[in-house]
Amino acid sequence: MVGFKHATVAFLLSATFAAQALGSDSAYIGLYQSSDWEPSFVKVTEENGQLFFHSFQGIAEIKLTSDDHMVLKHVYAKGKFGDLDDGQYQYIDYVDPTYTKRFHRIEPDENINISTAHRTSLLGEDISNSEQCSTDEFFEPTLSLQQKLTPLWKSIEKRRFGNINSILVAKNGELVAEHYFNGYHKDEKHTVQSVTKSIVSMLAGTAIDARAVESVNSPIAHYLPKYEKLFKHGKASITLKHTLSMTAGLEWDEWSKPYSDPTNVRLQQILSDDAVEFTIKQPLAHDPGSHYAYSGGFVDLTSEVIANATESEDAADYFRESPLAELCFDNAGWMSMLDGRPGAGGGMLLRPRDMLKLGQLMLDDGKWQGKQLLSQSWIEESTQSLNTVLGMGYGYYWWTRNYTHNYNDYAAVLALGWGDQSIIIIDELDLVIVTNGYNFAREPQTHRMVSQYILPAVLDGN
Secondary structure (H helix, E strand, C coil): CCCCCCCHHHHCCCCCCCCCCCCCCCCCCEEEECCCCCCCEEEEECCCCCCCCCCCCEEEECCCCCEEEEEEEECCCCEEEEEEEEEEEEEEEEECCCCCEEEECCCCCCCCCCCCCCCCCCCECCCCCCHHCCCCCCCCCCCCCCCHHHHHHHHHHCCCCEEEEEEEEEECCCEEEEECCCCCCCCCEEEECCCCHHHHHHHHHHHHCCCCCCCCEEEEHHHCHHHHHHHHCCCCHHHHHHHHHHCEEEEECCCCCCCCCCCHHHHHCCCCCCHHHHHHHHEEEEEEECCCCCHHHHHHHHHHHHHHHHCCCCCCHHHHCHHHHHHCCCEEECCCCCCEEECCCCCCCHHHHHHHHHHHHHHCCCCECCCCCCCHHHHHCCCCEEEECEEEEECCCEEEEEECCCEEEEEEEEEEEEEEEEEEEEEHHHHHEEECCCCCCCCCCHHHHHHHHHHHHHHHCC
16 A cells, blocks of 8 residues: 555555456465564455455555556555466565565464554554453444445445445444445454544544643644744734634645645645644745635644643544543554654544444534533534535534435535545434545545435435
């Protein structure tokens, strides 16, 4: 997927791969290990004539461009199989824009779980806490909607919605539908892309609830003393509300150029020696609060405020100690940027079931198993629409929109990430929907699936 030392870059830019039918060939299949001081593992498997590349970041489909060369689509990564011996390649040379690594074939080992083998600096930050709590007891897995959604499952399998990897639906606190595709399963973590932003919003809420941060109207400069000298020419008036609502006023445009473009400001920020400094140094183009500009950099400012205000090493450290840890996350990670900070704009890797818990917490006004983890007032404030963007409302890293079925509108609050990562909360229906996908090269498919299949399955016949 991406450079294993700086693996976050590609996951913040994109994730993975379009399906490609491949002939069966055991020459590629097997377990591979790097030989550096902090060994990492990858695995190549085959399912239904397709080769899959497994790493700690997840599963990707492989496209062979020749007998010994592969491409991982939409991740700007490629590789070469080498040293064909006794019908099996003995190594993989992996290459992406930031990293190169050789993995040597080793004997199969059932005790090595590729998805969980990297609780080290290679992953960035491990934010799991399942050793201290029970992960999945909250949801009653009735799967009562599973059969009604069979037409959706078949459509996904036929690629009518591109590459969808998981769909989960919770109704009235019960897990009524759960389906995985393309080799994924319930214990596999998945990139959530900009859903990370919405979780950072929740962390900001817990920090304010705990009075570590005075209010959203607090100037961020107060919590960033290291960068005091940079807050000039009007920048001192930037508040936490401005960074939360993407209205900080700093010059920023990460949408007009591909994230792979070296001149894209977001890519430059991710690859900088200090992502916070890079962001603050951008010219003040608008009065704070007056202009919306979608910015991963603004989220990194929010993340740094949270870390400093809570006296945490970084936002990932705070996440592990925050009230959100009560949800109990298993096999979860937070990828680092080049400067070592967790990528607040899109670096989390979560199991879909853990995404569902976050949605349920929002739906239940911040309560979880009798505990108030996040104040209802914060949920209401953070999900109000402050700007209209792409035809939807935007609050504090949360989106809002209506879904229509049989001429009735249903208001939804959404966490949305590139490639069809989503948490969708429809309060009126006591409904939470989670999707994950690899649709990085096409328009989002989530809203079509919800409108055409999931809402009708939930509402029709009830």
